[in-house]
Amino acid sequence: xxxxxxxxxxxxxxxxxxxxxxxxxxxxxxxxxxxxxxxxxxxxxxxxxxxxxxxxxxxxxxxxxxxxxxxxxxxxxxxxxxxxxxxxxxxxxxxxxxxxxxxxxxxxxxxxxxxxxxxxxxxxxxxxxxxxxxxxxxxxxxxxxxxxxxxxxxxxxxxxxxxxxxxxxxxxxxxxxxxxxxxxxxxxxxxxxxxxxxxxxxxxxxxxxxxxxxxxxxxxxxxxxxxxxxxxxxxxxxxxxxxxxxxxxxxxxxxxxxxxxxxxxxxxxxxxxxxxxxxxxxxxxxxxxxxxxxxxxxxxxxxxxxxxxxxxxxxxxxxxxxxxxxxxxxxxxxxxxxxxxxxxxxxxxxxxxxxxxxxxxxxxxxxxxxxxxxxxxxxxxx
Amino acid sequence: xxxxxxxxxxxxxxxxxxxxxxxxxxxxxxxxxxxxxxxxxxxxxxxxxxxxxxxxxxxxxxxxxxxxxxxxxxxxxxxxxxxxxxxxxxxxxxxxxxxxxxxxxxxxxxxxxxxxxxxxxxxxxxxxxxxxxxxxxxxxxxxxxxxxxxxxxxxxxxxxxxxxxxxxxxxxxxxxxxxxxxxxxxxxxxxxxxxxxxxxxxxxxxxxxxxxxxxxxxxxxxxxxxxxxxxxxxxxxxxxxxxxxxxxxxxxxxxxxxxxxxxxxxxxxxxxxxxxxxxxxxxxxx
Numbered sequence: 001x002x003x004x005x006x007x008x009x010x011x012x013x014x015x016x017x018x019x020x021x022x023x024x025x026x027x028x029x030x031x032x033x034x035x036x037x038x039x040x041x042x043x044x045x046x047x048x049x050x051x052x053x054x055x056x057x058x059x060x061x062x063x064x065x066x067x068x069x070x071x072x073x074x075x076x077x078x079x080x081x082x083x084x085x086x087x088x089x090x091x092x093x094x095x096x097x098x099x100x101x102x103x104x105x106x107x108x109x110x111x112x113x114x115x116x117x118x119x120x121x122x123x124x125x126x127x128x129x130x131x132x133x134x135x136x137x138x139x140x141x142x143x144x145x146x147x148x149x150x151x152x153x154x155x156x157x158x159x160x161x162x163x164x165x166x167x168x169x170x171x172x173x174x175x176x177x178x179x180x181x182x183x184x185x186x187x188x189x190x191x192x193x194x195x196x197x198x199x200x201x202x203x204x205x206x207x208x209x210x211x212x213x214x215x216x217x218x219x220x221x222x223x224x225x226x227x228x229x230x231x232x233x234x235x236x237x238x239x240x241x242x243x244x245x246x247x248x249x250x251x252x253x254x255x256x257x258x259x260x261x262x263x264x265x266x267x268x269x270x271x272x273x274x275x276x277x278x279x280x281x282x283x284x285x286x287x288x289x290x291x292x293x294x295x296x297x298x299x300x301x302x303x304x305x306x307x308x309x310x311x312x313x314x315x316x317x318x319x320x321x322x323x324x325x326x327x328x329x330x331x332x333x334x335x336x337x338x339x340x341x342x343x344x345x346x347x348x349x350x351x352x353x354x355x356x357x358x359x360x361x362x363x364x365x366x367x368x369x370x371x372x373x374x375x376x377x378x379x380x381x382x
Numbered sequence: 383x384x385x386x387x388x389x390x391x392x393x394x395x396x397x398x399x400x401x402x403x404x405x406x407x408x409x410x411x412x413x414x415x416x417x418x419x420x421x422x423x424x425x426x427x428x429x430x431x432x433x434x435x436x437x438x439x440x441x442x443x444x445x446x447x448x449x450x451x452x453x454x455x456x457x458x459x460x461x462x463x464x465x466x467x468x469x470x471x472x473x474x475x476x477x478x479x480x481x482x483x484x485x486x487x488x489x490x491x492x493x494x495x496x497x498x499x500x501x502x503x504x505x506x507x508x509x510x511x512x513x514x515x516x517x518x519x520x521x522x523x524x525x526x527x528x529x530x531x532x533x534x535x536x537x538x539x540x541x542x543x544x545x546x547x548x549x550x551x552x553x554x555x556x557x558x559x560x561x562x563x564x565x566x567x568x569x570x571x572x573x574x575x576x577x578x579x580x581x582x583x584x585x586x587x588x589x590x591x592x593x594x595x596x597x598x599x600x601x602x603x604x605x606x607x608x609x610x611x612x613x614x615x616x617x618x619x620x621x622x623x624x625x626x627x628x629x630x631x632x633x634x635x636x637x638x639x640x641x642x643x644x645x646x647x648x649x650x651x652x653x654x655x656x657x658x659x660x661x662x663x664x665x666x667x668x
Binding site: 036037038040041043044171196197198199200202203204205207208209211212214215228231232235236239240241256259260261262 | 495587590597601632
């Protein structure tokens with residue numbers, strides 16, 4: 001009896017070794033993510049989010065029994081770093097799929113490489129429209145700026161009923177695509193744009209703009225930016241006695257925004273992808289698990305990193321193979337409940353999901369509303 | 383009234399530029415080094431200011447601690463980084479300085495985290511009305527603090543023996559040394575004062591933005607260079623005036639040219655225009 005069990009055990013071990021050498025030990029997912037430089041804070045959240053998704057998947061047995069390994073490189077959010085990283089991930093590390101936890105410049109540069117080598121590539125939160133235009137292997141789990149800008153117009157003109165609006169725009173692809181979407185739909189909701197200002201991503205002092213906005217006397221302010229520009233901006237607007245609603249977007253979506261703007265952040269509204277008060281189990285569990293892993297509260301970038309990783313994991317499970325074309329097809333068919341909502345992709349690889357409106361209340365982000373107008377939120381098809 | 387408010391905003395911004403650029407022009411005047419890492423000291427000042435304020439609740443104490451610590455770090459940079467390469471061509475010191483600046487940014491990121499830090503209870507946030515202009519108390523304090531520090535510097539360099547020795551060394555180091563002036567001591571003092579001024583600017587920016595981040599010095603690192611060129615390299619009075627002028631031009635430019643040019647582009651367009659007419663700088667002698 002014991003001999004037989006021994007033999008079975010030996011056979012099992014040998015079998016495992018053979019299959020181990022025939023297949024890879026692990027399935028590799030590549031990731032370019034800024035871990036140093038100006039975007040390092042977002043990079044850290046995105047990476048931790050992706051790591052969490054992979055740990056959760058590995059605990060459930062990985063991809064049909066094979067463990068998943070994440071291989072990440074620091075791209076400094078720079079296009080010239082991202083291209084060699086994409087090449088290394090493909091030829092040296094031989095990743096099956098890749099995700100981007102980085103900004104638009106680097107993601108757009110890397111997307112071309114992944115597309116030409118036929119490696120599926122999912123961008124977590126980069127917003128530039130050209131990213132998905134790289135080809136059919138490139139997908140995005142976040143809104144393009146235009147979609148979120150349109151949601152902002154509905155929020156201000158219809159839901160808040162404010163008509164005289166000042167637009168303050170961050171001078172980069174993120175800010176400009178938001179402004180474009182906002183202006184496209186502003187008239188439909190009866191919004192009159194009183195005046196428009198632009199600022200650079202390096203600006204933290206907005207004294208002159210604040211002074212002029214005060215003279216403009218708007219009903220609401222639509223200001224694009226990231227928490228590190230929006231925090232000082234909101235603080236300076238409020239300090240100057242401007243108390244009309246300020247509407248931002250997912251770039252504000254961090255506890256750091258509330259910390260920087262302090263009590264002046266109260267009442268600020270944003271359009272984003274993460275609902276802190278969500279009753280959906282997936283989102284709720286993600287928020288708790290992320291806080292446990294990271295030691296700080298989840299933000300939009302973290303949820304997006306988690307979502308992007310989850311999309312590729314689910315696609316690999318469904319495809320049941322490491323064939324990249326099959327995985328690409330499986331990603332295109334995605335219909336997944338993720339921490340950023342129920343998502344699917346259109347023909348261009350752009351995400352379809354609802355926009356979450358969050359508000360700062362008692363020093364924390366909370367649910368305000370959901371915008372689920374399919375026509376308004378339709379991502380570009382080409 | 384809008385114009386007066388914009389002017390006031392420009393002068394506040396200009397004060398900060400002035401405090402950073404004075405140190406840079408002092409180092410250039412004395413050693414002919416473009417001290418890019420100076421902007422890293424500005425950032426360090428911001429960090430020390432926020433940390434000490436959060437720990438003790440006193441902004442004034444934090445300002446003093448920041449100025450003294452950063453002043454000492456500035457002296458250490460002279461001793462460890464510049465002194466060993468003083469006899470090399472100027473570009474060697476410039477490259478060392480740029481390298482040091484990048485290293486400093488990354489050290490701040492590793493030590494203080496990538497997200498930046500903020501005041502727990504931001505001081506001087508109240509609003510005051512003066513001559514029909516609305517300013518935050520922090521902005522008033524910034525302008526007043528700059529006036530005070532620059533005034534003290536003027537008195538020190540004009541009325542004290544050490545100040546005389548300092549000016550003599552800047553004018554002609556060899557001659558000063560032959561008169562028995564300890565030029566090494568002068569260099570340390572030079573770095574201490576310049577760095578302490580940058581630290582004070584860092585604390586004030588921290589106050590105005592309620593945020594200090596590792597890359598806070600990246601804009602001042604090159605804009606201060608533009609300012610000292612505008613002011614006539616090594617000329618303290620010229621640098622102060624150039625800093626204020628630039629602050630005001632940026633304030634109006636942001637509103638009326640912001641659609642075409644960002645803040646930095648306005649600053650450099652102004653620099654190019656001035657240099658075309660006056661290659662020696664706004665206030666430099668030909």
